[in-house]
Amino acid sequence: MNEVIIMNAVEIKDLYKSYEKGKIKALNGINLTIKEGEFVSIIGPSGSGKSTLLNMLGALDIPDSGKINVAGKDLKSDKKLNKFRSEQIGFIFQLHNLIPNITVRENIEIPMYTQKLSSSKMKERALKLLEDVGLYDKADILPSKLSGGERQRVAIARALANNPSIILADEPTGSLDSKTSNKILKLLIDLHKDKKVTLIIVTHDMNVAKLANRFIEVLDGEIINPNSDKSLINNQINI
Amino acid sequence: MSFLKFIIKNPFRRKNSAIMSIIGIAIGIIVIVALGGITDGLINTFEDTIHAGGADFSIAGKETGNSAFGTNTIDSSWTDKIKTVPGVDEAYPIYVVLTSIGDDYMKTLIGVNSNGTGLADISVKEGRIFKDNANEVIIGNIYAEDNDYKIGDTIKIDGENFEVVGISETGDQSMASGVFTSLSKVQDLMDNEDSISNIYVKVKKGEDAKKVADRIDKKYGDDIQTITSVMEMGQMAKMLNMLQASTWAISLLAIIIGGLGIINTMLMSVFERTREIGVLKAVGWSNTKILTMIIGESLVITIVSAIIGSIIGYYACVILAPYMKITPLFTPKIFIQAFVIAIIVGIIGGLYPAIKAVKLPPTEALRYE
Numbered sequence: 001m002n003e004v005i006i007m008n009a010v011e012i013k014d015l016y017k018s019y020e021k022g023k024i025k026a027l028n029g030i031n032l033t034i035k036e037g038e039f040v041s042i043i044g045p046s047g048s049g050k051s052t053l054l055n056m057l058g059a060l061d062i063p064d065s066g067k068i069n070v071a072g073k074d075l076k077s078d079k080k081l082n083k084f085r086s087e088q089i090g091f092i093f094q095l096h097n098l099i100p101n102i103t104v105r106e107n108i109e110i111p112m113y114t115q116k117l118s119s120s121k122m123k124e125r126a127l128k129l130l131e132d133v134g135l136y137d138k139a140d141i142l143p144s145k146l147s148g149g150e151r152q153r154v155a156i157a158r159a160l161a162n163n164p165s166i167i168l169a170d171e172p173t174g175s176l177d178s179k180t181s182n183k184i185l186k187l188l189i190d191l192h193k194d195k196k197v198t199l200i201i202v203t204h205d206m207n208v209a210k211l212a213n214r215f216i217e218v219l220d221g222e223i224i225n226p227n228s229d230k231s232l233i234n235n236q237i238n239i
Numbered sequence: 240m241s242f243l244k245f246i247i248k249n250p251f252r253r254k255n256s257a258i259m260s261i262i263g264i265a266i267g268i269i270v271i272v273a274l275g276g277i278t279d280g281l282i283n284t285f286e287d288t289i290h291a292g293g294a295d296f297s298i299a300g301k302e303t304g305n306s307a308f309g310t311n312t313i314d315s316s317w318t319d320k321i322k323t324v325p326g327v328d329e330a331y332p333i334y335v336v337l338t339s340i341g342d343d344y345m346k347t348l349i350g351v352n353s354n355g356t357g358l359a360d361i362s363v364k365e366g367r368i369f370k371d372n373a374n375e376v377i378i379g380n381i382y383a384e385d386n387d388y389k390i391g392d393t394i395k396i397d398g399e400n401f402e403v404v405g406i407s408e409t410g411d412q413s414m415a416s417g418v419f420t421s422l423s424k425v426q427d428l429m430d431n432e433d434s435i436s437n438i439y440v441k442v443k444k445g446e447d448a449k450k451v452a453d454r455i456d457k458k459y460g461d462d463i464q465t466i467t468s469v470m471e472m473g474q475m476a477k478m479l480n481m482l483q484a485s486t487w488a489i490s491l492l493a494i495i496i497g498g499l500g501i502i503n504t505m506l507m508s509v510f511e512r513t514r515e516i517g518v519l520k521a522v523g524w525s526n527t528k529i530l531t532m533i534i535g536e537s538l539v540i541t542i543v544s545a546i547i548g549s550i551i552g553y554y555a556c557v558i559l560a561p562y563m564k565i566t567p568l569f570t571p572k573i574f575i576q577a578f579v580i581a582i583i584v585g586i587i588g589g590l591y592p593a594i595k596a597v598k599l600p601p602t603e604a605l606r607y608e
Binding site: 055058061082084085086087089093095097099100101102105106109110111113114119122123158161162 | 241248515517518522526600602
């Protein structure tokens, strides 16, 4: 019988990051491993360092010290971080951040400018993604004509534009009502399963965190329970 | 959607701001195009005078060096002598006199052989050429319009009646206001049978007019002089230089004002789109791509301004020229110059905001509210 070897999507060892000449310690010796295809949530209160950790994972910021390897790339030594982001990472933000003067489809094509794709190929890929998020018929309208939930679905499609191996979502439902929020989370989980991408969500909402296979709790720049599973979260919620 | 289409769409997101920038730069371009057209028109008119119409230069008697159309005369036999100078292709005698014409007590009458009218830059728009020694004239179109003369009308010249047989059209202001008849008729009127005032000279193809003129000056310089050298060294050259310098000074001012306007617009645009620039960085756009986008947007504004400014500048000049009694000249050089300036303003104006955008750390840009 063939054994399936699962690689690590994220390997972090002794990661430190501080701001304002060391006065603010955002990350204080983080050690973390996330396997390929895993769905992990990072929870913690405001200022705990969870967003800084997400920025490090997405190569938007560089650490002061420690090792960080994401999708096989050493982010501390890699000079072409924009290329890495373009090929490996899909970002979803709390606010959709769609460009207002171009259509829904054109917004999804924005990350594709980093690839050498023809206009027709970009269009074809964007329409397929819109179909995946259930907005195929809204391709040619401006984002202002969409509801909050629909805009966030477009943002999800944009995050998947270059077939990334990891999706990083920073409070993806933070600005949505609970009903829309549930729909968006279901969509994210479905896409994570269908496309077999690693999904890492930063949230301070336990109801969101509990949907993950595993949650990581961050406090004062440190991970306090790196291997908690859903039963633990449920217990915490019950408490 | 192509990257180019995205760049073209972006500046018009803030329509009012884009329109104000376009107006600001277009005004500069209007000034550049209109002043360029006027200056080139004036230069062309002056050069026409220097080059004596279709000729490369003219020759006058020694004492007439301070005027292109002096009243001192030289013997008509000089025409044949000039023809023998190496490099000379054609030499035509001309007799320019000041006399009473119509209501003008003193006006220029130009006598030229009917076969030499091309060299004198006379092309007949209406009617026909005059006959030798006949009381017939061709008048310039501006003179005809100003005095309401038509073909068949009679003009009194030096007490004799002359029939208007043709109306000429020329880009040269002095020629367009002139009255022309045959050389023999002017000699007859002046009672000066073998005299002429000037010789128009055309050099052979490939010959340098200045060198041929120098050859004539060297050989016959004691008796005659070439007008080219006189003009080049004279006030007219200085005036042309001043005109060109002031055009450049005004253009420079327009560039500075336009440049400041575009820097302001693009800085505002980058400022308002801070989060968006953060997203573009997050999705993997390189600094070069962001720089290209911002400078590209700046160029879209300046190129649109150049198109609008060139059209308005051209038509404003064409419409106003008759009232200003000038003949503007629009060469491709003027429009190329306007577009090159617009492109330079676009690049310089977009560069600083683009560098600001590139230097924005993505995490800060994404946090910006």
